[in-house]
Amino acid sequence: MNYLSAENISKNFGERWLFQDLNFGISRGEKIALVGQNGSGKTSLLNILAGKFPADSGSVSIRKGITVGYLAQNPEFDETLTVLDTLFSGDLPMVKAFKEYEEAMLSHDVDRQTDAITQMDALQAWDYESKVQQILGKLGIVDLDKVVSQLSGGQRKRVAMARILIEEPDLLIFDEPTNHLDLDTIEWLEGTLSSQNITLLLVSHDRYFLDRVCNVIVELDRGKAFSYKGNYAYFLEKKAEREAIEASEIDKAKNTYRKELEWMRRQPKARGTKAQYRIDAFQEIDKKAHSAVEKSSLELNVKMSRQGSKIIEIEGLNKSYGEKTLVKDFSYVFKKKDRIGIIGKNGVGKSTFLNLLTQVIKPDSGIVEKGETIVFGYYTQSDLEFREDQRVIDIIKEIAEVVTVGTGETISASQFLNHFLFDPKKQYTLVSKLSGGEKRRLQLMKVLIRNPNFLILDEPTNDLDITTLNVLEDFLLNFGGCLLLVSHDRYFMDTLVENLFLFEGEGNIRNFNGNYTDYREWLKENESGQNQKSSGKTQEVVNLDQTSKIQQPPAAAKRKLSFKEQKEHETLGTDIQKLENRKKDLTDLLNKGEGNYEELEAWAKEIEQINENLDEKELRWLELEELI
Structure with missing residues (x-):
């Protein structure tokens, strides 16, 4: 059963078409994810399908x-309404009935x-109430008597989602849920x-989701x-x-186009003296041959400021607001290349x-002591x-007219x-005309342009498209400084972090060795164990450098390799084999004795x-092999 149909819809934004003559349909039971680069028109398409604003042409129909x-x-x-x-x-x-109840x-x-209660009984609404x-x-959502104007952006999003799930509509359309x-x-x-x-159409960057x-x-x-x-x-x-087939077809069209172009130039200029079918075919080939759009790729290539031996030392940190304790007696010494x-x-x-x-x-109370060479790059959740x-280039020029990239070269703000x-x-x-994802990308530029060596990223994945996330992940995997990451994107966390700070409430922060999936598996394995909160017992461990203490749940006897360690294990095996081969070749050359003294x-x-x-490399390979 078809729930929604869109026929030949088009939408123009500014001076460009987001899409033209687009056809789209949703059938009962389908769970559709809409993906694409920032600025490609995903949110605009959702708004049109949901009837929030009209298309420039075409029609959208929803089954009666x-x-x-x-x-x-x-x-x-x-x-003015309450929650x-x-x-x-x-x-x-x-x-x-539930509202009255x-x-x-x-x-x-x-x-x-x-x-x-009588009305709830009559409607058999107690399962619904549950x-x-x-x-x-x-x-x-606990403060039902709170006025909507007092809610934060995140609270508003959760209230909106709750209202939809409570009403149980036939078709859900979710934008970044x-x-x-x-x-x-x-x-x-x-x-x-x-x-x-459930029948669902959503836009999301969460790849696990x-x-x-x-x-x-x-x-x-x-x-x-x-x-x-x-x-x-x-x-x-x-x-x-699809892209490989498309590229092959375009290459063929280009070859045919060159031949047909010669024919068009050789023939008499008067259109009536040429075969019309061939002229029409030439125009189609011309369109196909020039249909390839150069796909620009995001380049994250910035210079990292030099980092000294001292990073950040935290001792006995405490912070409360009124009766609410957020950080209690926390100590930690950051080390080079920490990825937390x-x-x-x-x-x-x-x-x-x-x-x-x-x-x-x-x-x-407590101390946060920063090393002299530390340069923070702090990406916050707050809007740009x-x-x-202001225009886009003005935002960057406010910080720097020229930027030093990873190679040591300097480029202009425009090139950056x-x-x-x-x-x-x-x-x-x-x-103001940028999409949400484009604004986030610009915000990320403002952070990286300062050449930080300690990156703090607070929910960096919000509103970024998946292509940008992949490039950001590659950049962070090779980033030589420290990384502190807050993210609800589980794939992002699994890929990038090797250690977790677990915020358990009431100021307690625990340390866990592993990524997010390691942590979830540890929780499953220990579900039947003693509840640490109710017992109030904690296990205290000393960091390897013996300079700070931090609460930590007991580590599992064995843990899985993190994503980065898996890649490292694979790379080490290849590197060791290459080194062995090169050593053999050099030994053969020495044994032959054919070279001169310098050689x-x-x-x-x-x-x-x-x-x-x-x-x-063999020592490191053995360490990882033991974990496997």
Whole structure:
């Protein structure tokens, strides 16, 4: 059964077409992910399909009787309503009955409470009530009498999502549903959407979420929609095949175009004297041959400031706001190339900790001592700040006219913007006209342009497209400084971090050796163990450098290699084999004795260096092999 159909829809934005004559459909039970680069028109397409604004041409039709729930990136509400009124503003009998029940329970009117319970009984709504309570609990919505105007952006998003899930529409349209959710909530939402018979269209950059929830991937690329039946991993495979076929067809068209162009030039100029069918065919070939759009790729290539031996030393750190303790007696000494992820529910103090570390706010007690050479790069969750009259290039020129890149070369601010996919035309666009993802990309530029050696990234994956995330991951994998990462993107965390700070609430911060998947597996293995919170027992361990103490859950006897360690293990095996081969070749040359004195000496020195490298690499390979 077809729920929604869009025929020949087009949308123009500024001076360019986001898409033209696009056809799109959603059938019952499909879970469709819409993917594409920032600025390709994903959010605009969702708004058109959800009826929030019209297309410039074409039509959208929704099957009669089908209800649609739309979760926008930035939901809008009546600011004067309470959370309770906002959540239960629908006309469904169940929704009305539950709202009356909640209000009655908050009142002291016994007769009203009795009537509300009777109505719940009549509708057999107690299972529904249980489901609603679960939704509110999982999304952390507790202050039902709070006015919407007092909510943060993240709280608004969760209220909007709760309202949709409570109303149970036939078709869900979600724009970046995982933004502003903590990891536990994302996993709950993932399970809810994948296990139920739900029809869903969503935009998300969370690759684990896409892989586990969606059964159709639609890519919006150069104004066209390409559909793939399967999950995200299948899409990547088939997309590569499609692009290879497309490139081959364009190459063939170019060859044919050159031949036909010669024919067009040789023939008489009067159109009537030429075969019209061949002229028409030439125009089609011309269009095909020039259809290849140069796909620019994001280049993250910035110079890292020199880093001394002292990074950051934290001792006895404490921070509270009123009666709420966010950091309690925390100590840690950062080491070179530390790659640490931060995990915890919303509101437990993650952002406060980052602000303490960067000395944006002062602790109640304790010391944060920063090394003299440390240069912070701090990417925050807050929106990009700009004036209404500012253009893209103005934002960068405020910081620097020239930028030093990783090779040591200096480039202009305009060239630096080109590396971040802002072409010369885009550079003079007003910042207010950029998409959410483009603004985030510009914000990332502001961080990297200062050549930091200690990167702090607070939810860097929000609103960035998957292509940009892949490039950012590669850059961070090779980044030589320290990395401190807060992210709800589990794939991102698994790829980049080797250690976790677990924010458990009440100021307690625990240290875990491993990435996010390691941590989840450890939790599963220890579910039947003693509840550490109720017992109040903690195990204290001393860091390897013996300079700081930190609370840590008991480590599992064995742990899996992190993503980076797996890659390192594979690379080491290849490197060792190459070194062994080179050593054999050099030994053969020395044994033959055919070289002159300088060559023999150089070969002998190279063998000595290879032996040192082999010892180092083999030792590391054995360490990783033991973990396997």
